[in-house]
Amino acid sequence: MSKKTKSFRPKARRPKGLEDRFGALASAETALISAAADVYASHGFELLATPALEYADCLGKFLPDDDRPNEGVFAFTDDDDQWMALRYDLTAPLARFVAENYDPLPKPLRRFAVGPVWRNEKPGPGRFREFIQIDADTIGAPGMAADAEMIMLAADVMAAAGLAHGEYVIRVNNRKLLDAVLGNTGVPETDEGAVQKLRTLRAIDKLDRLGPEAVARLLGEGRKDSSGDFTKGAGLDAKGITAVLAYTRAGANDLDNTLSALEPLMGVSQKGAEGLGELRAIVALLQACGYGDGRTIIDPSIVRGLGYYTGPVFEADLLIETLNEKGQRVRFGSAGGGGRYDDLIARFRGQPVPATGFSFGVSRLAAALHGIGRLGTAPRGPVVVLALEADQMVHYFAMAEELRANGIRAEVYMGGSGMKAQMKYADKRHAPAVVIIGEDERAKGEVTVKNLVLGQQMSGNIKDNKEWREGRPAQVTGPRKTLLAMINEALT
Amino acid sequence: MSKKTKSFRPKARRPKGLEDRFGALASAETALISAAADVYASHGFELLATPALEYADCLGKFLPDDDRPNEGVFAFTDDDDQWMALRYDLTAPLARFVAENYDPLPKPLRRFAVGPVWRNEKPGPGRFREFIQIDADTIGAPGMAADAEMIMLAADVMAAAGLAHGEYVIRVNNRKLLDAVLGNTGVPETDEGAVQKLRTLRAIDKLDRLGPEAVARLLGEGRKDSSGDFTKGAGLDAKGITAVLAYTRAGANDLDNTLSALEPLMGVSQKGAEGLGELRAIVALLQACGYGDGRTIIDPSIVRGLGYYTGPVFEADLLIETLNEKGQRVRFGSAGGGGRYDDLIARFRGQPVPATGFSFGVSRLAAALHGIGRLGTAPRGPVVVLALEADQMVHYFAMAEELRANGIRAEVYMGGSGMKAQMKYADKRHAPAVVIIGEDERAKGEVTVKNLVLGQQMSGNIKDNKEWREGRPAQVTGPRKTLLAMINEALT
Numbered sequence: 001m002s003k004k005t006k007s008f009r010p011k012a013r014r015p016k017g018l019e020d021r022f023g024a025l026a027s028a029e030t031a032l033i034s035a036a037a038d039v040y041a042s043h044g045f046e047l048l049a050t051p052a053l054e055y056a057d058c059l060g061k062f063l064p065d066d067d068r069p070n071e072g073v074f075a076f077t078d079d080d081d082q083w084m085a086l087r088y089d090l091t092a093p094l095a096r097f098v099a100e101n102y103d104p105l106p107k108p109l110r111r112f113a114v115g116p117v118w119r120n121e122k123p124g125p126g127r128f129r130e131f132i133q134i135d136a137d138t139i140g141a142p143g144m145a146a147d148a149e150m151i152m153l154a155a156d157v158m159a160a161a162g163l164a165h166g167e168y169v170i171r172v173n174n175r176k177l178l179d180a181v182l183g184n185t186g187v188p189e190t191d192e193g194a195v196q197k198l199r200t201l202r203a204i205d206k207l208d209r210l211g212p213e214a215v216a217r218l219l220g221e222g223r224k225d226s227s228g229d230f231t232k233g234a235g236l237d238a239k240g241i242t243a244v245l246a247y248t249r250a251g252a253n254d255l256d257n258t259l260s261a262l263e264p265l266m267g268v269s270q271k272g273a274e275g276l277g278e279l280r281a282i283v284a285l286l287q288a289c290g291y292g293d294g295r296t297i298i299d300p301s302i303v304r305g306l307g308y309y310t311g312p313v314f315e316a317d318l319l320i321e322t323l324n325e326k327g328q329r330v331r332f333g334s335a336g337g338g339g340r341y342d343d344l345i346a347r348f349r350g351q352p353v354p355a356t357g358f359s360f361g362v363s364r365l366a367a368a369l370h371g372i373g374r375l376g377t378a379p380r381g382p383v384v385v386l387a388l389e390a391d392q393m394v395h396y397f398a399m400a401e402e403l404r405a406n407g408i409r410a411e412v413y414m415g416g417s418g419m420k421a422q423m424k425y426a427d428k429r430h431a432p433a434v435v436i437i438g439e440d441e442r443a444k445g446e447v448t449v450k451n452l453v454l455g456q457q458m459s460g461n462i463k464d465n466k467e468w469r470e471g472r473p474a475q476v477t478g479p480r481k482t483l484l485a486m487i488n489e490a491l492t
Numbered sequence: 493m494s495k496k497t498k499s500f501r502p503k504a505r506r507p508k509g510l511e512d513r514f515g516a517l518a519s520a521e522t523a524l525i526s527a528a529a530d531v532y533a534s535h536g537f538e539l540l541a542t543p544a545l546e547y548a549d550c551l552g553k554f555l556p557d558d559d560r561p562n563e564g565v566f567a568f569t570d571d572d573d574q575w576m577a578l579r580y581d582l583t584a585p586l587a588r589f590v591a592e593n594y595d596p597l598p599k600p601l602r603r604f605a606v607g608p609v610w611r612n613e614k615p616g617p618g619r620f621r622e623f624i625q626i627d628a629d630t631i632g633a634p635g636m637a638a639d640a641e642m643i644m645l646a647a648d649v650m651a652a653a654g655l656a657h658g659e660y661v662i663r664v665n666n667r668k669l670l671d672a673v674l675g676n677t678g679v680p681e682t683d684e685g686a687v688q689k690l691r692t693l694r695a696i697d698k699l700d701r702l703g704p705e706a707v708a709r710l711l712g713e714g715r716k717d718s719s720g721d722f723t724k725g726a727g728l729d730a731k732g733i734t735a736v737l738a739y740t741r742a743g744a745n746d747l748d749n750t751l752s753a754l755e756p757l758m759g760v761s762q763k764g765a766e767g768l769g770e771l772r773a774i775v776a777l778l779q780a781c782g783y784g785d786g787r788t789i790i791d792p793s794i795v796r797g798l799g800y801y802t803g804p805v806f807e808a809d810l811l812i813e814t815l816n817e818k819g820q821r822v823r824f825g826s827a828g829g830g831g832r833y834d835d836l837i838a839r840f841r842g843q844p845v846p847a848t849g850f851s852f853g854v855s856r857l858a859a860a861l862h863g864i865g866r867l868g869t870a871p872r873g874p875v876v877v878l879a880l881e882a883d884q885m886v887h888y889f890a891m892a893e894e895l896r897a898n899g900i901r902a903e904v905y906m907g908g909s910g911m912k913a914q915m916k917y918a919d920k921r922h923a924p925a926v927v928i929i930g931e932d933e934r935a936k937g938e939v940t941v942k943n944l945v946l947g948q949q950m951s952g953n954i955k956d957n958k959e960w961r962e963g964r965p966a967q968v969t970g971p972r973k974t975l976l977a978m979i980n981e982a983l984t
Contacts, residue, residue, distance in 0.1 A: 416846075
């Protein structure tokens with residue numbers, strides 16, 4: 001082995017668009033997952049874990065912004081030459097699971113799932129090729145109560161993540177309303193009409209980023225961006241463009257007012273009446289359950305890029321500013337979304353299976369919440385027991401164990417360095433205190449506890465140094481049996 | 493979309509060797525991960541999450557039973573033609589992370605990690621191509637205290653998983669002892685000797701499965717198995733085979749006795765003296781910390797297949813019988829292992845970095861513990877609020893919310909079916925009780941609680957049926973405001 005090591009030394013590097021998360025950031029992710037899982041489990045959802053790899057044809061072609069199979073996913077052939085791919089979301093594997101195990105499963109099926117998903121796309125700031133999602137879905141529930149529940153659950157998860165009323169909102173819309181608007185402007189229900197509809201969805205999805213003028217062009221003939229690339233438009237006429245833009249602006253900050261504003265835009269469309277009826281049923285439940293207090297709004301500009309939604313769509317929005325990669329304060333925006341997809345499982349079964357769900361982007365949301373100090377804030381390291389004499393390890397272990405038995409995170413220094421390096425290590429670990437038994441202490445049966453938090457305050461505040469030292473010194477020595485009491489004192 | 497659905501209907505199927513886990517089994521995995529993570533975090537380990545994908549050259553060639561790159565892993569080229577692969581363990585990505593971020597990291601680095609790993613191997617019973625591991629490693633700790641801690645932590649994790657003293661054991665050994673035995677029998681320290689050593693390791697690894705006679709052949713010229721396949725042997729002479737087998741049998745059930753039995757087998761070997769010295773240091777700490785009570789033993793037959801271990805090796809063994817795929821009671825065996833690997837990070841850095849760690853096979857262990865009722869036992873489903881009148885959903889939601897607010901898992905039936913199907917659903921979900929407000933109850937302001945657990949007992953015990961019905965009926969009706977009290981009564 002050592003010979004090979006000499007002949008080949010690879011460069012340690014991460015592939016682009018993939019990230020490591022260490023310490024507090026990784027723990028923030030775990031905390032968010034745990035909070036969301038508790039919400040879903042308390043509502044009767046059961047955990048489902050499916051493999052990361054699926055047959056590519058089972059995953060289907062439902063990637064956002066992509067109609068071609070295998071594009072946007074990491075795919076390769078198995079040893080029997082079948083194409084496999086890393087899942088790009090948790091919904092496609094759910095559809096496979098439900099279709100494969102349909103008969104014995106309880107219907108409705110209420111499942112939540114959590115895990116990494118992969119997108120083989122060009123990475124960018126905050127845009128990774130692997131990230132964690134947590135999803136909840138109800139399969140086999142045709143009524144709007146299931147959608148209303150998804151919306152309320154999304155609000156509950158945001159609250160469980162530590163967000164206050166007013167710091168988030170769940171936006172609700174219904175795809176059928178846009179279908180109605182497009183139908184009213186003459187977009188046909190043909191393959192060509194479907195392409196126009198998909199381009200319209202994607203144009204509306206860019207309202208936030210590009211503004212109404214650019215989106216108007218994307219709704220019409222198309223748009224050349226600053227790099228000179230031309231994006232073909234949805235081909236709507238002027239009347240259609242106006243109608244679609246008017247529709248996206250019909251949202252008000254009140255559920256009832258938005259419903260009233262939307263009504264005249266639907267004309268005599270049957271689809272429009274259906275969509276409005278579904279929204280009304282959802283709104284009635286949201287209001288009756290107390291979620292009509294601003295936590296949920298109807299926002300017609302929310303369409304969600306995915307092609308497979310058939311009715312209600314939702315988006316969870318983080319309203320507060322967070323720090324981006326460059327440390328700038330930015331509006332965070334969408335933390336997840338979902339909707340009703342009654343046709344997705346039909347791919348396998350040939351007949352529609354009603355389904356609705358919600359997916360949170362855990363990695364992104366956890367990073368944002370951690371960045372503003374909401375999750376895994378101010379991580380306190382372990383108490384570090386210094387290891388100053390090699391033959392005294394047993395006693396160091398016993399002290400650390402005593403602290404842990406009393407609920408205090410603690411470790412023995414495991415490196416091979418001297419006292420100075422050990423103190424530096426304790427600082428780097430954000431240790432609140434170190435435990436020291438040197439030769440002197442050992443001879444007297446004593447132990448020294450150094451309070452690093454206090455020590456830092458003292459060194460940062462020279463003027464009060466003397467005062468601090470006299471009043472409450474950062475370092476105390478006492479009998480070995482008083483260790484726990486001294487540590488508890490230091491930690492308060 | 494609907495047109496495409498008609499033209500192409502894929503068969504819903506999982507790729508071979510990959511499994512779905514649903515409900516209680518998936519939750520058992522989560523419970524085990526959470527228990528282990530708590531143990532590691534309390535000892536000062538920090539969570540590290542690295543991506544599933546790494547550059548293949550960074551992962552290296554350290555797969556067990558495989559010296560060739562890319563064999564045994566799922567690999568494919570990125571869009572810049574670099575080979576990427578799904579990680580096959582959590583140690584190789586740790587080595588990459590440490591080498592890439594060496595200077596700013598605290599040393600020692602204490603990290604734990606959890607997540608799926610992938611092996612592109614022939615699947616078999618209990619042998620999957622994707623499974624979850626949880627690892628803890630201490631990087632930069634040269635002393636045996638770090639290894640002793642790993643062993644104690646392994647025992648703590650087994651205990652945290654709900655296992656009692658005597659139901660598990662952590663087996664400890666040191667690679668240097670086998671080096672000494674091989675050196676004493678004339679195996680040279682050359683490339684050829686290294687091959688002999690690797691074959692010896694793999695032969696010993698098969699002792700459990702094949703027995704000493706077959707292993708003796710694998711230590712010598714080689715062995716033809718029942719299928720006629722020939723495995724080339726390590727090429728030891730008769731004296732060497734005898735020495736190796738005697739070594740593997742030197743274990744006793746007591747730490748000190750095994751040390752005494754091993755001593756004469758080491759001869760004058762310097763490596764042997766080193767290995768014994770390391771074992772003695774570990775044993776001293778284990779005994780002083782109370783882990784010498786049978787939870788840890790020295791077992792010279794434990795070698796761990798991986799080529800990269802340089803000193804102490806460990807294995808966590810589940811001693812109780814569990815159910816295999818066919819429902820047969822079998823000895824479970826290894827639930828994880830680890831050891832010291834001082835050369836692994838040297839691949840990147842060119843100089844040794846001392847490191848030791850332990851890895852648990854979460855998926856396998858959780859499945860076994862769940863199978864014998866230790867984790868996620870007797871999963872109780874949610875209380876199901878029946879949805880009998882479409883316009884009363886608000887009241888059903890309010891009741892479920894009232895129960896949840898009091899810590900009771902509860903849901904409203906979300907399907908579109910009638911009462912009979914709803915009751916069947918509640919049974920399938922293992923609901924302890926259902927809440928019923930039909931027209932009658934509604935008119936009177938009442939609610940009915942049906943105790944499904946009691947109901948099942950009654951139907952299974954016809955003789956006592958009358959008695960039960962009189963004493964404590966499975967169904968009670970009372971004022972709506974007594975819902976919580978009635979449910980609490982049903983759940984006790």
